[in-house]
Amino acid sequence: xxAPSTRPxxxxxxxxxxxxxxxxxxxxxxxxxxxxxxxxxAPIRTRGxxxxxxxxxxxxxLDLEVQAGEIFGLLGQNGAxxxxxxxxxxxxxxxxxGQARVVGLDPARRPLEVKRRVGYLPDAVGFYGxxxxxxxxxxxxxxxxxxxxEANATIDEVLEQVGLSARADDPAExxxxxxxxxxxxxxxxxxxxxxxxxxxPTTAIDPLGVTEILDLLRTLVRDRSMAVLxxxxxxxxxxxxxxxxxxxxxxRLIGQGSMPELAKRFGxxxxxxEAEFDASDEAGDARVREVLAGIPNVTNVASPSAPGTxxxxxxxxxxxxxxxxxxxxxxSSSLSLDLTSIGTLPPSLEELYRRAVERAAHGHARDxx
Amino acid sequence: xxxxxxxxxxxxxxxxxxHSEAIPSRRQRSVPFAGWMVIGRKExxxxxxxxxxxxxxxxxxxAAIVPLYFAADALRTSASTSDRLAARFLTxxxxxxxxxxxxxxxxxxxxxxxxxxxxxxxVFAFDSVNGERxxxxxxxxxxxxxxxxxxxxxxxxxxxxxxGLVIVAVIGGIGAFGIxxxxxxxxxxxxxxxxIWILVTLVYVSAWLAFxxxxxxxxxxxxxxxxxxxxxxxxLTFLGGFVVQLIQNILAPLAGITDISxxxxxxxxxxxxxxxxxxxxxxxxxxxxxxxxVMSRDISTPTTIGGLAQAQQQVPSILSxxxxxxxxxxxxxxxxxxxxxxFAIAYVRFMRQxxxx
Numbered sequence: 001x002x003a004p005s006t007r008p009x010x011x012x013x014x015x016x017x018x019x020x021x022x023x024x025x026x027x028x029x030x031x032x033x034x035x036x037x038x039x040x041x042a043p044i045r046t047r048g049x050x051x052x053x054x055x056x057x058x059x060x061x062l063d064l065e066v067q068a069g070e071i072f073g074l075l076g077q078n079g080a081x082x083x084x085x086x087x088x089x090x091x092x093x094x095x096x097x098g099q100a101r102v103v104g105l106d107p108a109r110r111p112l113e114v115k116r117r118v119g120y121l122p123d124a125v126g127f128y129g130x131x132x133x134x135x136x137x138x139x140x141x142x143x144x145x146x147x148x149x150e151a152n153a154t155i156d157e158v159l160e161q162v163g164l165s166a167r168a169d170d171p172a173e174x175x176x177x178x179x180x181x182x183x184x185x186x187x188x189x190x191x192x193x194x195x196x197x198x199x200x201p202t203t204a205i206d207p208l209g210v211t212e213i214l215d216l217l218r219t220l221v222r223d224r225s226m227a228v229l230x231x232x233x234x235x236x237x238x239x240x241x242x243x244x245x246x247x248x249x250x251x252r253l254i255g256q257g258s259m260p261e262l263a264k265r266f267g268x269x270x271x272x273x274e275a276e277f278d279a280s281d282e283a284g285d286a287r288v289r290e291v292l293a294g295i296p297n298v299t300n301v302a303s304p305s306a307p308g309t310x311x312x313x314x315x316x317x318x319x320x321x322x323x324x325x326x327x328x329x330x331x332s333s334s335l336s337l338d339l340t341s342i343g344t345l346p347p348s349l350e351e352l353y354r355r356a357v358e359r360a361a362h363g364h365a366r367d368x369x
Numbered sequence: 370x371x372x373x374x375x376x377x378x379x380x381x382x383x384x385x386x387x388h389s390e391a392i393p394s395r396r397q398r399s400v401p402f403a404g405w406m407v408i409g410r411k412e413x414x415x416x417x418x419x420x421x422x423x424x425x426x427x428x429x430x431x432a433a434i435v436p437l438y439f440a441a442d443a444l445r446t447s448a449s450t451s452d453r454l455a456a457r458f459l460t461x462x463x464x465x466x467x468x469x470x471x472x473x474x475x476x477x478x479x480x481x482x483x484x485x486x487x488x489x490x491x492v493f494a495f496d497s498v499n500g501e502r503x504x505x506x507x508x509x510x511x512x513x514x515x516x517x518x519x520x521x522x523x524x525x526x527x528x529x530x531x532x533g534l535v536i537v538a539v540i541g542g543i544g545a546f547g548i549x550x551x552x553x554x555x556x557x558x559x560x561x562x563x564x565i566w567i568l569v570t571l572v573y574v575s576a577w578l579a580f581x582x583x584x585x586x587x588x589x590x591x592x593x594x595x596x597x598x599x600x601x602x603x604x605l606t607f608l609g610g611f612v613v614q615l616i617q618n619i620l621a622p623l624a625g626i627t628d629i630s631x632x633x634x635x636x637x638x639x640x641x642x643x644x645x646x647x648x649x650x651x652x653x654x655x656x657x658x659x660x661x662x663v664m665s666r667d668i669s670t671p672t673t674i675g676g677l678a679q680a681q682q683q684v685p686s687i688l689s690x691x692x693x694x695x696x697x698x699x700x701x702x703x704x705x706x707x708x709x710x711x712f713a714i715a716y717v718r719f720m721r722q723x724x725x726x
């Protein structure tokens with residue numbers, strides 16, 4: 001953990017329960033005293049949520065569920081309908097069709113109660129330039145009717161969490177884009193939300209800051225079992241921080257699940273193995289290549305791009321990956337190749353995303369025809 | 370999953386209110402109320418520290434002091450000579466002193482307010498919504514537990530409060546000047562008239578504030594709404610009279626009309642057209658409220674032969690406050706209606722607007 005502290009916020013009179021059940025486990029959603037009522041209790045849930053602007057279908061029959069204690073990443077290009085979805089979840093835009101439930105309530109009908117419990121970081125967040133960062137947060141606290149003492153304590157904590165304590169009393173107009181983004185996250189946390197919705201939370205933040213922010217999110221989710229929905233087009237960030245990912249294209253959720261689930265669904269039937277050999281001369285390289293290519297089911301062997309970097313071995317079908325690894329190990333000992341390391345390359349989200357979008361486009365084209 | 374994991378914390382199942390479908394929250398949260406007051410308070414603070422406020426004070430103060438300086442002498446002489454002048458104290462507010470040997474008449478305080486109040490209304494409202502939009506604070510603001518109309522209400526209240534504050538302070542200053550320097554002491558009915566007049570002034574300001582609010586909702590950029598707002602003000606103030614005359618002479622000419630009933634008819638039409646200017650409504654209301662000697666025939670020319678006869682028979686007299694008020698009630702209601710209409714437009718447009726920039 002880098003500079004900013006990620007202590008959970010404590011408040012007077014607040015009894016916090018740490019969830020002992022992991023998300024997805026049956027106990028997580030079990031309600032012992034409400035039998036006969038089988039509505040799921042996910043803090044964010046949508047059914048056939050649709051928004052149409054004139055001719056354009058911005059969001060097309062979206063079914064989404066985000067559990068408490070999990071980070072859900074909404075992945076999609078600009079204009080894929082991410083922001084529209086978020087606005088519908090907050091009751092800031094009315095859905096054309098379908099329904100949403102946030103903390104169990106319909107945001108279109110009970111927007112105030114929803115907004116009291118949902119922290120929201122808008123895309124391109126802005127603050128009143130002539131007020132200090134702290135004053136801006138205080139205004140948010142007032143709008144949420146948080147008592148002054150409690151608000152001041154909370155504001156100190158969230159400012160520290162996002163690493164802005166030192167600049168808290170400077171006017172917001174002197175902040176950099178990244179600092180505004182951090183202040184925006186602090187602003188969303190001021191009301192101690194049950195659900196956190198972040199629209200492109202890391203766009204303007206430098207790489208080091210991104211790590212801090214993502215760590216902070218992890219801590220919040222773990223300690224307070226918030227449900228976090230974040231939208232992003234930055235694939236590797238989403239990949240690292242999110243428990244589950246939804247791939248969004250042209251208003252439709254074309255795939256959702258954890259990374260392995262997505263890989264199973266959208267991954268090509270191919271696996272990649274990384275192996276390093278201590279063979280620096282060309283003759284050695286040639287021998288390694290020959291051996292690797294000779295293993296059954298190996299479809300491609302890429303030699304190291306630079307000395308000291310691993311070989312990449314492509315395996316088809318993917319399920320034979322373990323067999324190929326064993327074969328490499330066996331070959332390295334019997335043929336005395338100096339194998340120094342071996343491992344499986346995880347599928348990249350970028351690859352999955354591209355395939356998912358492509359597949360959806362083909363499917364769509366078929367539908368049209 | 371927060372409270373559910375510890376059922377002891379959740380209320381017993383039989384107590385199922387209408388909120389029961391909500392997932393219980395970690396902490397007790399009170400229902401926020403009167404979000405407009407929070408917004409209004411913040412906006413008021415912003416206004417009081419802004420350059421606009423300084424300019425507002427300068428304009429209004431200058432407007433009060435200059436005519437007062439010239440009026441002082443004239444008033445002192447008239448105050449000592451004419452005891453018949455009812456409500457001498459209020460003369461301070463409607464009397465336009467002649468300067469340069471009577472060739473030019475300065476506007477009275479009431480006359481001046483009729484010109485400046487619209488400007489103030491526009492200045493304090495033109496960027497209220499699109500300013501938030503430009504700063505990127507609108508989505509954040511609307512994602513707080515407030516109603517959308519709280520934004521408009523709060524900003525409107527803050528604008529009205531700050532303008533009202535200055536107007537009351539300046540009128541108080543003029544009154545104090547009148548008491549100390551000229552030696553006119555207000556009577557109780559005069560103070561009452563003054564207070565009602567201030568309220569009517571605030572209604573007039575409100576109409577323009579609401580107009581500015583509509584512009585700030587409809588126009589995407591503050592520059593556009595400022596341009597339209599000030600343009601409208603300048604047009605009505607400097608050209609409004611001419612345009613009204615033009616329309617009057619086209620629709621209901623008086624020149625060359627010999628038939629008395631047509632003449633009276635056209636006079637009525639002309640008055641109606643004249644009253645489409647909000648400033649006309651305000652000026653009529655002002656003069657009647659401030660000067661108890663002003664009677665119906667002074668603000669409305671009779672439009673029937675019978676009315677003409679009646680008007681001629683009217684004995685010059687001093688109206689009581691309720692009589693004066695009855696006389697200008699239509700004007701006040703019209704101003705209120707304009708305010709409400711603009712407010713309604715601002716509401717409806719804002720409710721339907723997309724939040725994103």
